[in-house]
Amino acid sequence: MSAPTPRTRLRRFPDKAAYDAATIHAVLDASPLGHIAYAMEGAPMLLSTLVWREGDRVFWHGSSASRALRAMEGAEVCLSVTTLDGLVLARSAFEHSVQFRSVMVMGRAEKVTEGKEAHLQAMVDRLFPGRWQQLRPMQSQEVKATAVFSLPLSEASAKIAMGGPTDEEADRSWPVWAGVVPMALTFGAAKPEPDLPEGLPAPEVAWVAR
Amino acid sequence: MSAPTPRTRLRRFPDKAAYDAATIHAVLDASPLGHIAYAMEGAPMLLSTLVWREGDRVFWHGSSASRALRAMEGAEVCLSVTTLDGLVLARSAFEHSVQFRSVMVMGRAEKVTEGKEAHLQAMVDRLFPGRWQQLRPMQSQEVKATAVFSLPLSEASAKIAMGGPTDEEADRSWPVWAGVVPMALTFGAAKPEPDLPEGLPAPEVAWVAR
Known part of the structure; x- marks a missing residue:
C-alpha cells in the first residue's frame, strides 16, 4: 500500500500509521x-453506509436512484472505517485521547457493472455465513434497483492507537484517576419477528468488533 | 432547523427524517x-474525531498545526454522527437493512478564537462530569497548541430507522429467521494506570449510547 497524503488524524499527535495489507484488512473487517x-456540486458531502471488504477492495451499496451514489460514480472519494476502542484519561486535559483503529482509503469510486449479486452475497454472508442461500432468491428488478460500488485499497492507510495516557513525568503524581475506559460495539440477543414460525434457528453473527 | 439538500442516506429507502432540535440534539449526544x-486542494477528505454539542452548535478540536483543521477553517464541511443500533434481517436480501440514528450537519467550519478552554472543559465534563476541575490545570502553551472548531446546527437533519424487517406479504412465510440483531456501543470496566495511587475513584461515564 502506498502512503496517501494527507491522512486523516483522530488525535492531535501522530499515531502509529500502517500501510501493510494485513493491518488495513483487519481494521476494515472490525466494523x-x-x-x-x-x-456534490463542489460541496463536501458525507455518506454513512455499510461497507465490506473482498480481497483488496472495499465495497458499499445503495439504491440505483441514490443521488449520493450517482455523484460518486467515477469521482474521487475518501472512505473511512473507524472503531472507537476506549477513552484515555490522563492527569492533564491535554493528554486525554482515545483508543481507536481507523482506515482511510482514497481513490475513484467504481460502479460495479458485472456480478452485482455475488458482491451482495458477500456482504450478507460476511455478517451471517451461509445466510444468502437461505433467503428468498433475489429478483432481477431488485438487482437492477441496487447499485454496488467499490474502491481499491491501493491508496489506503491504517492508524491504530491502543496505548494508555502519556502524562509527563511531573504530572504523574497529580491526584486524579488515570487509565482507560474501554469501549466496544457489542451485539444483543436476537429479536425474532412476532410472526416467525417456531424452529427457525437465529443466525450466528460472524462479525465481531475485535 | 431548515432542511439541507441533499441529505445523507444510510439505506436505500427514505427513512424518517427529522429537523426538530430535540431529535437532532439527542442523536448528536448519543455518540x-x-x-x-x-x-483538501479540491479533493474530498474525511476526518474522524470526537465531537460534542453545546446548545445549538457542534464542536471538535485538534492540533493547531493540523493540516485537516487548517483546511477546514471557514470552509464548507459536512459533519455526521451515526450510531448503528442493529442489523435488520428480512426474508429477502433486498429488505435487509440496519437500525441507526444519524445526524448530518452542513455549514462553514468556524475556528473558535475566544474562550477555547471553556469549550475543552465542556468536552471533558460532558464525558466525565466534574473531571475538568480535578485535572492538572491547562497550561497556556497547551491552549495555544489546541484548535477548537464549531458548526451551527442551523442546517442539520436527523434520520432515524429503528424498525424491523418490512418483507412483502408473499415473503413472510419464507422459512428463514427474520428479526433484529441489536448492536450497541458499550463501556467495559475502567483500567487504572499501573502506578496510580490507591484511593482515587474511577470516573463515572456520563455518556451512554442510548
Whole structure:
C-alpha cells in the first residue's frame, strides 16, 4: 500500500500509521460501518453506509436512484472505517485521547457493472455465513434497483492507537484517576419477528468488533 | 432547523427524517464519534474525531498545526454522527437493512478564537462530569497548541430507522429467521494506570449510547 497524503488524524499527535495489507484488512473487517466523503456540486458531502471488504477492495451499496451514489460514480472519494476502542484519561486535559483503529482509503469510486449479486452475497454472508442461500432468491428488478460500488485499497492507510495516557513525568503524581475506559460495539440477543414460525434457528453473527 | 439538500442516506429507502432540535440534539449526544467531510486542494477528505454539542452548535478540536483543521477553517464541511443500533434481517436480501440514528450537519467550519478552554472543559465534563476541575490545570502553551472548531446546527437533519424487517406479504412465510440483531456501543470496566495511587475513584461515564 502506498502512503496517501494527507491522512486523516483522530488525535492531535501522530499515531502509529500502517500501510501493510494485513493491518488495513483487519481494521476494515472490525466494523461494518463506513463513512464516505464525496463532492456534490463542489460541496463536501458525507455518506454513512455499510461497507465490506473482498480481497483488496472495499465495497458499499445503495439504491440505483441514490443521488449520493450517482455523484460518486467515477469521482474521487475518501472512505473511512473507524472503531472507537476506549477513552484515555490522563492527569492533564491535554493528554486525554482515545483508543481507536481507523482506515482511510482514497481513490475513484467504481460502479460495479458485472456480478452485482455475488458482491451482495458477500456482504450478507460476511455478517451471517451461509445466510444468502437461505433467503428468498433475489429478483432481477431488485438487482437492477441496487447499485454496488467499490474502491481499491491501493491508496489506503491504517492508524491504530491502543496505548494508555502519556502524562509527563511531573504530572504523574497529580491526584486524579488515570487509565482507560474501554469501549466496544457489542451485539444483543436476537429479536425474532412476532410472526416467525417456531424452529427457525437465529443466525450466528460472524462479525465481531475485535 | 431548515432542511439541507441533499441529505445523507444510510439505506436505500427514505427513512424518517427529522429537523426538530430535540431529535437532532439527542442523536448528536448519543455518540462521541463524528466524521467530517471537507475538501483538501479540491479533493474530498474525511476526518474522524470526537465531537460534542453545546446548545445549538457542534464542536471538535485538534492540533493547531493540523493540516485537516487548517483546511477546514471557514470552509464548507459536512459533519455526521451515526450510531448503528442493529442489523435488520428480512426474508429477502433486498429488505435487509440496519437500525441507526444519524445526524448530518452542513455549514462553514468556524475556528473558535475566544474562550477555547471553556469549550475543552465542556468536552471533558460532558464525558466525565466534574473531571475538568480535578485535572492538572491547562497550561497556556497547551491552549495555544489546541484548535477548537464549531458548526451551527442551523442546517442539520436527523434520520432515524429503528424498525424491523418490512418483507412483502408473499415473503413472510419464507422459512428463514427474520428479526433484529441489536448492536450497541458499550463501556467495559475502567483500567487504572499501573502506578496510580490507591484511593482515587474511577470516573463515572456520563455518556451512554442510548
